[in-house]
């Protein structure tokens with residue numbers, strides 16, 4: 001399975017997926033990594049000789065034209081799957097339509113709880129005792145796509161955003177690897193109907 005990963009930040013989840021791809025028999029390969037800015041995480045790709053590209057959001061007059069440029073840059077690498085892993089931009093509808101249904105995202109909360117850019121912070125602010133991690137199909141909403149996999153993560157009394165996020169990320173990474181493997185071997189369907197019946201919340 002040819003995978004293109006899109007990031008905005010440090011790319012620790014990307015690095016974990018690259019590590020999974022090294023395992024003998026893992027049925028996927030990251031063929032390129034893209035970002036909406038000169039993200040530090042691109043170095044994980046560069047270090048392995050994997051093509052890394054930037055489609056700077058700021059260089060485009062609006063979100064749709066940025067999205068069109070992103071779609072063109074991704075298409076060069078002929079992916080079977082596009083993974084959003086810490087891409088901190090809402091993809092415009094045309095770009096979602098171009099990639100879907102072969103487009104998934106990881107989110108550091110137990111969706112539909114705490115969607116959006118501040119899922120970890122919002123869970124802390126809500127004072128919940130557990131949150132989670134989710135891997136979803138991407139649609140044109142904010143973290144509203146069908147859930148492919150998710151798992152609960154405890155929130156501890158002395159957690160701050162960093163400690164809680166550091167507890168969530170290993171779960172995100174494992175779920176992402178499982179979902180990529182499942183998409184590659186056909187055990188996970190990418191159409192929203194089948195997907196939403198797949199990952200029933202516990």
Ligand SMILES: N[C@@H]1O[C@H](COP(=O)(O)O)[C@@H](O)[C@H]1O
Pocket residue numbers: 007008009010011012013014041085086087106107108169172
């Ligand atoms: N949107 C969220 O941002 C984080 C990215 O972390 P990294 O992979 O860049 O370290 C991940 O938790 C992702 O779900």
